[in-house]
Amino acid sequence: MLSEQEINRRHKREELMRMGIDPYPAELFDVTHTIANIRAAFSDKTTRSPDATDTQGGYQPHLDFSTDPQFNTIRLAGRLMSFRIMGSASFAEMQDATGRLQLYFRRDDLCPSDDKTLYNTVFKKLLDIGDIIGIEGHVFTTLTGELSIHVRSFKLLNKALRPLPVVKEGVNEQGEKETYDAFTDPEQRYRQRYVDLIVNPQVRDVFVKRTKLVNSIRQFLSQRGYLEVETPILQPIHGGAAARPFRTHHNSLDMTLYMRIANELYLKRLIVGGYDGVFEFAKDFRNEGMDRTHNPEFTQVEFYVAYKDYLWMMDTIEEMVEQVALDVAGTTKVTVGNNTIDFKRPWKRLTMFEAIQEYTGVDVSSMDEADLRQLAESRGIRVDSTMGKSKLIDELFGDACEPKLIQPTFITDYPVEMSPLTKKHRSKLGLVERFEAICNGKEIANAYSELNDPIDQRERFEEQLRLAERGDEEAMALDEDFLRALEYGMPPTAGVGLGIDRLAMIMTNQPSIQDVLFFPQMRPEKKVDLSTDVDFIEAGVPAVWVPAVQRLGYLTVDQLRAASPNKLFNDLGGVRKKLKMDAPMPTMIDVRGWTGN
RNA sequence: GAUGCUGUAGCUCAGUUGGUUAGAGCUUCUCACUUUUAAUGAGAAGGCCCUGGGUUCGAGUCCCAGCAGCAUCACCA
Numbered sequence: 001m002l003s004e005q006e007i008n009r010r011h012k013r014e015e016l017m018r019m020g021i022d023p024y025p026a027e028l029f030d031v032t033h034t035i036a037n038i039r040a041a042f043s044d045k046t047t048r049s050p051d052a053t054d055t056q057g058g059y060q061p062h063l064d065f066s067t068d069p070q071f072n073t074i075r076l077a078g079r080l081m082s083f084r085i086m087g088s089a090s091f092a093e094m095q096d097a098t099g100r101l102q103l104y105f106r107r108d109d110l111c112p113s114d115d116k117t118l119y120n121t122v123f124k125k126l127l128d129i130g131d132i133i134g135i136e137g138h139v140f141t142t143l144t145g146e147l148s149i150h151v152r153s154f155k156l157l158n159k160a161l162r163p164l165p166v167v168k169e170g171v172n173e174q175g176e177k178e179t180y181d182a183f184t185d186p187e188q189r190y191r192q193r194y195v196d197l198i199v200n201p202q203v204r205d206v207f208v209k210r211t212k213l214v215n216s217i218r219q220f221l222s223q224r225g226y227l228e229v230e231t232p233i234l235q236p237i238h239g240g241a242a243a244r245p246f247r248t249h250h251n252s253l254d255m256t257l258y259m260r261i262a263n264e265l266y267l268k269r270l271i272v273g274g275y276d277g278v279f280e281f282a283k284d285f286r287n288e289g290m291d292r293t294h295n296p297e298f299t300q301v302e303f304y305v306a307y308k309d310y311l312w313m314m315d316t317i318e319e320m321v322e323q324v325a326l327d328v329a330g331t332t333k334v335t336v337g338n339n340t341i342d343f344k345r346p347w348k349r350l351t352m353f354e355a356i357q358e359y360t361g362v363d364v365s366s367m368d369e370a371d372l373r374q375l376a377e378s379r380g381i382r383v384d385s386t387m388g389k390s391k392l393i394d395e396l397f398g399d400a401c402e403p404k405l406i407q408p409t410f411i412t413d414y415p416v417e418m419s420p421l422t423k424k425h426r427s428k429l430g431l432v433e434r435f436e437a438i439c440n441g442k443e444i445a446n447a448y449s450e451l452n453d454p455i456d457q458r459e460r461f462e463e464q465l466r467l468a469e470r471g472d473e474e475a476m477a478l479d480e481d482f483l484r485a486l487e488y489g490m491p492p493t494a495g496v497g498l499g500i501d502r503l504a505m506i507m508t509n510q511p512s513i514q515d516v517l518f519f520p521q522m523r524p525e526k527k528v529d530l531s532t533d534v535d536f537i538e539a540g541v542p543a544v545w546v547p548a549v550q551r552l553g554y555l556t557v558d559q560l561r562a563a564s565p566n567k568l569f570n571d572l573g574g575v576r577k578k579l580k581m582d583a584p585m586p587t588m589i590d591v592r593g594w595t596g597n
Numbered sequence: 598g599a600u601g602c603u604g605u606a607g608c609u610c611a612g613u614u615g616g617u618u619a620g621a622g623c624u625u626c627u628c629a630c631u632u633u634u635a636a637u638g639a640g641a642a643g644g645c646c647c648u649g650g651g652u653u654c655g656a657g658u659c660c661c662a663g664c665a666g667c668a669u670c671a672c673c674a
Contacts, residue, residue, distance in 0.1 A: 003606095003607060003625095003643085004607085004625070004626085004642075004643060005607055005624075005625055005626095005643090006607085008625065008626075009625095061632090062632090082634095082635090084633050084634070084636050084637090085630085085633095085636090086630055086631070086632085086633065086636070086637085087629070087630035087631060088630080088631050089630090089631040089632070089633085090631095090633085091632080091633050091634080091636080093634095102633090102634085104632075104633090106631065106632095107631080108631085128625090129624080140632095142632045142633075142634090143632045143633085144632075144633075144634075146632090146633090146634075148632085162607085163607050163608085163624070163625075164607090164608090164624095165607075165608045165609085165624085166607090166608065166623060166624055166635095167608085167609095168623070168635040169634095169635070170634080170635040171634095171635095178635085179635095180608095180609070180622080180623070180635055181608050181609045181610090181622080181623055181624085181635090182608085182609070183608070183609090184608095184609080185608095185609095185666080186666065186667065187665070187666045187667085188666095190666095199608095241674085242673095242674085243673075243674075244673090286673080286674085288672075288673045288674085289598095289671090289672055289673050291672095291673090292668090293674080294673070294674075298674095382671090436674095442674090443674060446674080474673085499674085502674095512667095522666095523665075523666095
């Protein structure tokens, strides 16, 4: 059911059409400037008024550029965000992709002849906040020194049928900026991201920064000669990570396919194929819990380089992320919550055992399972008998170390059981050549010297199969084709996966992954399957009474059938009065007929 | 999955120990106004108080259940 304001706007749309104005014109509107263009061009002029700090714009008042060739014919297009109507002159604010600017409309400029319809009716009555228009005019500054466009003509480009939340900004008595009626409800912001983006400019900036971040990584890797590639999202065997997959079905092949949880095994096949370095910005899908740092689909860049090891990769990641910070934030220091994170090289490097020793004071490197379990229990970690040595170490690390690692830190040399795709450590028994980059208490990257011994790899997969048989839903599946590729020979390779969403959260200081995804996964909106007017008429309700019945909350014919006829009859009387209906009251017998009782 | 907080007009939010017809600002509508700045002034409209039960003479308010969002935890990278 439409709100009063929506009905209103539909009427305006029809009225415009009656007047011969197309609310949705087909032809392009030739824009000459963006709002940012104008502000930039104007800031070159030495027009700042030194004593105008208390005015809105800070420019000298009453500047007029109607004869200046640079500023006298400006064509802008954008969305109307506010009106200040003052009789035969008005101000409005326009927002385009680059910012907001004030527009000045004067009746006698828009309508030089006696017919003032264009101003009095079209502009003042038929335009609304949210409509998209194009304007032509010249630049000037107002009495208070605000940069504005004096509009000579305007054209409606789109009539908006839904009201936009009106967010207003002002300056309070303390001189601080205040926002009024901000559009803040997280559910509505995520479900209707388009509205969020229109009314919350800082949200647009977050996503611009995210794209800068991706471009920065792409440029960094491309410039070094690595090849950006695409590999399958639909995979017959999900591999490369420990996670539960989404399952789907291909009809023609009549086979199960999985949405990829990682693309690691495909990128390694390409290294086998002879490329020196490949990378892919990959949407991965994991059928697991959702929270502030997890969305079922998320983005990683995975990157593999032949003839390198994990130590080389540490240097590379350090350099790359430092560059990302410079490109996105302009500095290596980024504020995240209450912390300032400095991505300047070199980052701290600790082995996992060193990290645990640093934060617990206990050396676990030579402990057996029983001692580890006791240590974990003493720190309040919930343990059970299925947890092996490596799992206990992982739990200890996650509990004692990870949350405390705010500055970027590399943690190296993990237990072998947790890393089935990683080469065994060159000198430390029972460990693998693996590192994670931790930042702001969360993992942002995970890298290995890649396992390239096909026999060892097969044994690790078989170990995973045994875990799966014991009910571990995340154990990796054995991928025969991948093993076949390894048997042809993969050079020594360093590989990394870097979480784009989490890095974006840090670089843009956003507390939730939902704030760096345009369309985060949400529960579906509850939708009542409404009956149409025709349904009600077919059920016996006269057309004039359908709105009244709907108004009483009977939105489906089934609901009407279940209604008590006595109550409905009484309520109809009330609604009839409220809606000021002329139609005579139906009889009690009529109403009984509608409800089927 | 557990616990906590929240759900009132298109938007942001008040609503007292349970007590007449649920309020405000913005938005919308009508009128006035030729440089405004959250424009202003006058008037009006706009509510399944999330849903369903219950207690009560009486529920927006108290109790129970459910739904949705958020937070923390668990699971999970």
